[in-house]
Amino acid sequence: MRRKRTLYTALGVLVATAVSLSGISTVHAGEPGRVPVARLTDTLADRLIRKGTDTGPTDPSTQVTVQVFLTGDAAGLAAYARAVSDPANPRYRHFLTPAQTRARFGPAQQRIDAVTAWLRGTGLSIDQISHRGVVVRGTVAQASTAFGTRIRNYTFFGTPFRAAVDPVTVPAAVGRDVLAVTGLTVLRGKPKPASPAGALRTESAPHKAVRSAGAPVNPCPDHYGDTPATELPPAYARPVQWAPCGYTPKQIRDAYGITGTGLTGKGVTIGIIGSSYEANALADTDRISAEHGEPTFAPGQFTVHVAPDVTPEPTGGEFTMDIQAAHAMAPEANIAYVVGSSSTWGDPVLDAIARVVDERLADVVSGSIITGYTPGSAPDAIAAYERLFQEAAVEGITFNFASGDSGGGIVDGMRTVEYPASSPWVTAVGGTSLGIGAGNRRLWEIVWATDYTDLSADGTGWDTEPPGYQGKATGGGTSTVFGQPSYQQGVVPPAFAGTPPMRTIPDVSALAEYYLGLRIGITQYDAGRNIVYIKSNGGGTSLASPLFAGVEALLVQKHGPLGFANPAFYTRAHTFHRISDNLAGTPNTIAFAVNYFDGVRLATPGQYANHNLDFVPGYNTSTGLGSPARTLIDSFPPRR
Numbered sequence: 001m002r003r004k005r006t007l008y009t010a011l012g013v014l015v016a017t018a019v020s021l022s023g024i025s026t027v028h029a030g031e032p033g034r035v036p037v038a039r040l041t042d043t044l045a046d047r048l049i050r051k052g053t054d055t056g057p058t059d060p061s062t063q064v065t066v067q068v069f070l071t072g073d074a075a076g077l078a079a080y081a082r083a084v085s086d087p088a089n090p091r092y093r094h095f096l097t098p099a100q101t102r103a104r105f106g107p108a109q110q111r112i113d114a115v116t117a118w119l120r121g122t123g124l125s126i127d128q129i130s131h132r133g134v135v136v137r138g139t140v141a142q143a144s145t146a147f148g149t150r151i152r153n154y155t156f157f158g159t160p161f162r163a164a165v166d167p168v169t170v171p172a173a174v175g176r177d178v179l180a181v182t183g184l185t186v187l188r189g190k191p192k193p194a195s196p197a198g199a200l201r202t203e204s205a206p207h208k209a210v211r212s213a214g215a216p217v218n219p220c221p222d223h224y225g226d227t228p229a230t231e232l233p234p235a236y237a238r239p240v241q242w243a244p245c246g247y248t249p250k251q252i253r254d255a256y257g258i259t260g261t262g263l264t265g266k267g268v269t270i271g272i273i274g275s276s277y278e279a280n281a282l283a284d285t286d287r288i289s290a291e292h293g294e295p296t297f298a299p300g301q302f303t304v305h306v307a308p309d310v311t312p313e314p315t316g317g318e319f320t321m322d323i324q325a326a327h328a329m330a331p332e333a334n335i336a337y338v339v340g341s342s343s344t345w346g347d348p349v350l351d352a353i354a355r356v357v358d359e360r361l362a363d364v365v366s367g368s369i370i371t372g373y374t375p376g377s378a379p380d381a382i383a384a385y386e387r388l389f390q391e392a393a394v395e396g397i398t399f400n401f402a403s404g405d406s407g408g409g410i411v412d413g414m415r416t417v418e419y420p421a422s423s424p425w426v427t428a429v430g431g432t433s434l435g436i437g438a439g440n441r442r443l444w445e446i447v448w449a450t451d452y453t454d455l456s457a458d459g460t461g462w463d464t465e466p467p468g469y470q471g472k473a474t475g476g477g478t479s480t481v482f483g484q485p486s487y488q489q490g491v492v493p494p495a496f497a498g499t500p501p502m503r504t505i506p507d508v509s510a511l512a513e514y515y516l517g518l519r520i521g522i523t524q525y526d527a528g529r530n531i532v533y534i535k536s537n538g539g540g541t542s543l544a545s546p547l548f549a550g551v552e553a554l555l556v557q558k559h560g561p562l563g564f565a566n567p568a569f570y571t572r573a574h575t576f577h578r579i580s581d582n583l584a585g586t587p588n589t590i591a592f593a594v595n596y597f598d599g600v601r602l603a604t605p606g607q608y609a610n611h612n613l614d615f616v617p618g619y620n621t622s623t624g625l626g627s628p629a630r631t632l633i634d635s636f637p638p639r640r
Contacts, residue, residue, distance in 0.1 A: 064184070065346065068136065069133040168181050232455065265333025310341055322543075390425055398564065401423075401426050401428060403541050430475065442577070447474065474613070511543065519537060577626045582604070
């Protein structure tokens with residue numbers, strides 16, 4: 001299954017104005033007696049109005065659901081989140097409970113009542129009230145009056161949207177209480193607002209490929225370097241190696257130096273954020289674990305938290321892989337699989353994150369999810385996301401997000417990055433290619449940015465001169481929205497941060513190469529639409545993120561809750577595995593062979609220049625600080 005890019009992601013836009021760490025910037029003046037809701041510039045609505053086709057005003061009787069998020073003590077929350085995340089601060093890792101967080105930084109009841117009273121007075125019906133916000137329903141006519149904006153219909157590349165034409169405003173009496181307003185600008189339909197950041201590589205399995213007679217078959221060696229592909233033409237003036245058909249959990253743990261710690265994640269909970277509910281995830285994970293000789297889940301070790309209106313899916317995919325990756329690195333850690341719904345906050349990913357934070361369902365969280373290029377599909381919701389990540393920091397919850405699989409993405413001729421990975425309050429996890437040799441030794445690790453070429457029809461050469469054509473790559477680059485957080489100062493080279501300095505990603509990296517990925521087992525449909533269990537390779541940064549979250553679970557087991565870990569990571573950059581280079585055409589160029597459908601493919605990893613990525617020794621926008629190492633676990637800063 002390849003990573004799907006939704007139209008929402010394709011419509012992601014760039015802004016040139018930096019915003020605060022709360023993710024918002026006030027850019028419009030309101031009419032008398034009203035104030036604008038703070039928001040990002042150049043939003044999806046702005047883009048639709050400028051470049052879409054106006055198909056007329058939205059029918060005033062159209063029913064809409066609008067989410068009004070509440071501010072509370074935003075400044076106090078941000079300040080405390082910074083304090084408990086800073087190893088040099090006396091409050092470092094002095095976390096609060098969710099109840100304490102709400103009491104200290106949530107909106108006072110009288111402010112909730114004031115916003116509710118105003119909304120009720122507009123004629124909108126109140127659907128839900130909580131410390132997080134007020135959800136209302138009504139007609140377009142009522143919403144237009146309540147929020148001071150015209151609402152019109154547009155099409156953009158043939159897709160219908162509804163958009164708020166004018167700046168969204170609220171009465172001055174409640175202006176300080178409203179953090180964000182969502183639901184006015186939406187795709188007219190029922191899209192998934194987020195897509196997985198990675199993919200599964202099913203066609204790399206020898207038993208899945210359909211080959212022409214006589215085509216060489218990958219013998220699937222146990223380790224990289226076990227089996228030279230002497231029957232294939234050389235590349236870079238030397239023999240290539242057959243690649244292992246996926247690694248086992250123990251191989252990856254050994255290569256990253258984890259096995260020797262004696263840590264298993266016991267007593268720690270890893271949260272997996274899903275945009276769908278893959279109902280066979282537990283059974284599939286137990287089955288592949290047993291096949292690897294790994295422990296299956298004990299009773300109560302795996303829990304599911306799924307919104308009531310989410311329909312189970314009979315097949316597995318991205319999120320089953322996430323669960324298996326986290327379990328591989330921390331086999332005794334608890335797993336909380338959390339799937340939200342769009343029925344409450346209009347965004348299932350936001351809903352799932354809110355549940356994790358409000359109920360403190362996990363110590364460490366992995367999200368193999370992208371909601372679009374920043375500000376992406378839901379720019380008005382970013383302020384709500386950012387508040388949740390700050391609350392998580394205050395409560396000692398560590399959030400990780402995959403950096404994406406499209407290299408240094410280009411939109412409107414400019415490089416950009418994916419959200420939520422680009423948030424300065426989460427750990428963005430990029431990808432590497434990892435060679436694990438005999439004895440499960442880490443032989444080499446380079447940027448996951450792989451180019452391919454295929455075996456010629458006569459088997460005597462390669463279709464194009466290696467490295468060939470561009471494949472997939474880790475996401476990375478510089479944000480156009482978020483300014484440089486203090487923890488990156490002095491570590492991220494100015495050439496990457498830009499002027500003014502901005503947030504760069506990834507922060508860290510882990511294994512993501514499809515053809516050298518974790519061997520997983522999933523329930524899927526076969527060609528005849530029968531549900532069958534297959535073994536395949538997991539890959540992409542949606543493999544890297546849960547692998548790294550598993551390492552963090554070991555950190556939590558040894559040192560206690562981490563909270564927002566980036567400040568500590570950046571003060572200990574030397575504790576990560578630094579990633580090496582792989583210039584094509586040099587005497588030691590790494591290249592390996594795999595089977596691909598009915599032929600043989602040559603893969604040359606580390607071709608970052610072909611993916612709009614940058615690489616230098618030390619921190620770079622290809623692999624961040626590097627990949628996990630034993631030294632990272634041993635030397636994490638203690639609670640003050």
